[in-house]
Amino acid sequence: MLNRRQIGAVSVLTIDRPQRRNALGSDIMRALNDALDNLEFADEVASIVLCAAPPAFCSGSDLKELATMDIAAMCRHEDETARVVRRIGYLEKPVVAAVEGFALGGGVGLAVGCDLIVTHPECRWHMPEVPNGWLPPWALGSLSARVGPVAARRLVWGSEPIDGAEAHRIGLADYLVAKENVEAEAIAIATRLAALPRVAAAATKRFFAPIINGGAEASDALANRIFAENCRDAAAKATLQRFGMRVS
C-alpha cells in the first residue's frame, strides 16, 4: 500500500494502490503518517522521495470510501488527510514528489505539500472539485505559496486542466523531464539534497516553514467549512449522488 525502500540516504516512499488509482484513502494516509513519524527520527534518512506505482501519481480522494460516509464524516476524513499532508512541510528533511501520469484533486494537494516536484510534459494536472460542486477542502495555502494566489484561484476553478509543461512554466512543478525519467530524476535530486550538511538543510526548511505554511492550518480549516457548505448545495449533491454517496 505504501512501500518504502532505501537508496543510500534517500528513503523512497511509493503509494501502491493501483486498483484505486493511488487514491488517498484513510489507510494510505495512516500509513503515510506512520512513515513520517518514523522518517523524522531515522538517522539513515537524509531526504525523501514520494512517488506512486503506475498508472499515475494520485487520483485524489477515494470516492469509493467517501461513498460510505455522510458529509460530517467526509469533512473529518479530509481534515485528517490535510493534517498528514501539512506534516510533510514540518518534517525537517526535504521531500521530492515524482508526479507521473496524472495528479488530480487531492493528488495536486499532496504534490504541493512536498518541497520539490518533478513531472513530465504530458502529465495531467487537474483540480476537478469546483466543477464537481465544491471547494477543495485543503492544500489551497500551499498551492498559493507555489504559484501565487491569482494562479492558484485559476487552477482551483478547474475549468482548464493543464499539462506538465504548463505546470512547470507556472511554477507548480520545479523540474520537467521525460516520462520515463521522472522517478530517477526525483531520486537524483533527493540524493543531491541528502549530500548537503544536514543541519543547514534542516535549518533551511525550518526557516521557510512559517513563510510557506504559516497560514496553512487556519486556511485548511476554513476551506473544510466552505467545502461542507458547498456539499449541501444542489450541484454538489447531484455529483455526490452520482458517486453513490448518501446526501440528505
Added chain:
Amino acid sequence: MLELERTGAVAVLSIDRPDRRNAMDDRLIGRMMEMLRELNSDPGVRAIVLNGAAPGFCAGSDLKFIGRLPLDATRRFEADTGIVARSLGLADKPVVAAVEGFAIGGGFILAVSCDLVVTSAVARWHLPEVPIGWLTPWGLQALIARVGPVRAKALCFGIAPFDGVEARRLRIADHVVPAGEVLAEALRRAQALAQLPTQAAIAGKQFFAPAIMAYAEVRDSLANRLFAENCRHPTAMATLTRYGLAGDAPTE
C-alpha cells in the same frame, strides 16, 4: 477522567483527575479530542465550557506520565495535545474556560486557547516549564494572540506565579470572580453566547480565526523540536527522571 454535562444548549466538559490535579495524559487528551469533535458537530450544542473539577482547572502535562515515556513518544503526546488545543480555536462553537484553583503549564495554555477565560481572583497562574528545563511545547500562538509576543515571551520564562486579578490585567483572562463562583459565571457567559444567532456567532469566530490561529501549527512544530532539544539537557532530564520514577509526584 473527562465528564460531560449538558445545560440547555451549553455543554460543560470537566477534566476530572483529582488525584493528578487534573493533569493531562494520553487517555485524557484522546477523549477530549473525541468529545470536542462530537460537540462541534452536534447542532443542539451552541457553546462549550471547559472546566476542571476540584481542586482546580488543570496542572498541565502529567509529568508522572511523560516521565516514563521515551522522548519520541513524549514529543508525539505533546504534539497531540497541541492539536486538541488548536481545535478549540478552529472549531465553530465558542468555548469558555472556567479557571478555578490553578492553571499551570499546559493547563494555562489550554485556558488561553479558549475564546473567553473566566478566572477566580485567587487562582494560581504559572508557566513553570522553562524553570524546570524546557520550552512549553505547544499553544504559544494562543498566548501571543492574547497578550502580544513580548509579554508572551516574558510569561514563558515563568519567573513567578500570579493570581487571577493579575491574569486579567495581563489580558490572559477576560473576567474575574470570587473563588467558588467561576463555573456559574462561565455558564452565564456561555449561555449568553449560545443565545446569539448561530450563523452570526460562527461568522464571528471564523472571521478572526486566521488572525488568531495563523502560525499556530508551524509554531507548535518548532516549539516541539526545541522542547525535544531541551529535554536532552541535564535540568530537564533530572526533572523527568524525578517525576517519572516517583510514585506520587506533583504535576507541575
